[in-house]
């Protein structure tokens with residue numbers, strides 16, 4: 051569509067560095083920009099973020115647009131929606147990428163409504179159609195039963211959110227330089243129509259689930275909170291993290307932040323061990339990208355076995371102590 | 384207090400995988416025979432929130448849905464759970480119901496309802512898993528929005544909302560009117576009560592509003608419907624080879640599994 055050019059990626063930072071999700075967005079953004087022969091730009095929103103611009107270039111951005119305002123120091127849905135929509139109106143990209151995380155999920159539909167454009171959330175693949183030069187937007191639907199490809203022909207920018215851990219991270223090129231452009235957006239405190247009272251972080255012992263190389267996940271088959279002690283023990287000896295299907299979270303056996311799947315976290319460890327989990331798609335879509343999947347279930351017909359590399363038909367209470375012992379034996383020899 | 388809950392009827396998301404069929408020519412899902420559609424589970428949870436607020440503070444709760452005539456059942460289900468009123472917004476012209484059209488129609492229907500203090504939606508509809516309509520509707524009605532709530536309470540005319548984030552939750556305070564979307568962390572919704580089922584079956588007729596009734600211009604709907612278009616729908620293959628780990632007993636098989644993972648360089 052005339053007047054809209056380039057790929058714009060909304061990039062989040064933490065402690066002055068581009069987040070891993072940000073690097074994934076710049077990774078796919080670069081591929082799309084190159085396919086179009088256009089620029090890859092990053093949009094940074096916050097307060098005192100000038101310094102972060104350089105880090106973004108090293109991940110492949112050609113230009114960085116900054117919206118800096120003390121009101122944006124902390125995320126607020128109303129203020130971020132306005133900042134991002136207004137910046138987008140000034141930049142007029144052909145493609146606009148946001149992450150499907152706490153922020154992107156919260157604002158992308160509002161930005162779409164404000165700009166009166168289409169939206170595809172939680173895309174697992176993005177590509178340019180060589181004939182039409184339109185963005186092919188691939189996402190899962192029906193709980194993972196089907197996959198759809200969407201295009202937005204008549205409404206630009208083509209706005210999508212990107213599923214975390216679905217795209218390869220951008221490579222680093224520390225020599226890359228670029229232009230930093232400041233964008234001004236009119237904001238005042240009264241635009242925030244709700245008030246953030248507090249943030250409560252659920253303490254998780256050990257490694258973060260999303261970063262772990264090994265994830266040991268328990269399901270309803272674990273039978274209760276006591277059973278999770280064994281799950282934790284296995285995770286600990288393997289240097290991994292503990293996750294769960296929705297059932298143990300609903301039952302209150304583990305915190306809801308353990309939930310993996312369609313409405314929970316997405317994990318892509320080297321090793322995913324699903325224990326006492328039947329294998330509902332809504333769960334398995336959260337671990338599909340794992341390198342190796344092991345399923346332990348006492349029902350030989352369990353569906354989880356169909357999406358695993360190794361199957362162990364066993365009661366977990368017998369299997370886990372043996373797994374733990376064997377691992378200790380291996381590492382001590 | 385007047386609460387409006389937006390609800391959608393969907394294909395049962397827990398349908399066995401083998402029964403899930405699509406028509407790849409038409410890019411559509413073929414409804415499975417013998418598996419009745421259900422209320423979107425997150426919308427049942429939104430009703431649960433509305434009813435808890437009603438019990439604690441007193442409220443009139445209205446459930447509203449947009450769709451074909453065949454979705455009246457979802458409104459009856461809401462009544463059987465305990466909502467006070469139901470509205471079906473249905474018109475031949477509402478064929479291609481995507482997020483934008485749905486939010487637009489809802490915004491018009493809700494404007495016709497008039498006075499409201501709270502609109503509740505589900506975090507997403509468990510068919511296309513978009514998570515758009517609540518936010519778009521809130522934006523169209525110019526309301527403050529809090530998404531992904533796992534608890535909603537009211538005190539001195541303000542809602543206190545626990546908003547789920549990756550690392551835990553945040554507490555927001557928001558005045559009336561507001562739009563809040565509900566996440567599954569809220570917990571299981573109540574089942575329809577015996578009396579509720581009778582009330583839903585015998586109750587008054589459910590008002591049906593057409594495009595004209597809510598002042599929706601059909602050409603507006605058409606323009607909005609072409610912003611995003613599905614050009615392909617397919618069933619992905621995520622099967623893995625699934626090697627059975629052998630052993631004379633569980634302890635031996637487990638040891639073999641660990642040794643194998645080590646040998647393959649996975650751990």
Ligand SMILES: Cc1cc2nc3c(=O)[nH]c(=O)nc-3n(C[C@H](O)[C@H](O)[C@H](O)COP(=O)(O)OP(=O)(O)OC[C@H]3O[C@@H](n4cnc5c(N)ncnc54)[C@H](O)[C@@H]3O)c2cc1C
Nearest residue numbers: 269270271295296311312313326327328333348349366509
């Ligand atoms: C819209 C929607 C969204 C959803 N989102 C998610 C999500 O994000 N994440 C998620 O996980 N779920 C989600 N669900 C729920 C999902 O559909 C399943 O209901 C859920 O994953 C089932 O959990 P489970 O496998 O632990 O329990 P079950 O299905 O009850 O399976 C328990 C398994 O344990 C086995 N077992 C029992 N005892 C033992 C033993 N002693 N040793 C070994 N094995 C044993 C059984 O054979 C069985 O296979 C969602 C559902 C819907 C409708």
Ligand SMILES: Nc1ncnc2c1ncn2[C@@H]1O[C@H](COP(=O)(O)O)[C@@H](O)[C@H]1O
Nearest residue numbers: 389390449504505507508513514515516
């Ligand atoms: N046809 C509809 N009628 C009423 N409410 C709907 C409809 N479609 C979606 N919604 C509401 O919007 C939420 C999000 O839907 P979606 O954007 O389709 O994922 C749902 O949980 C409902 O609360």
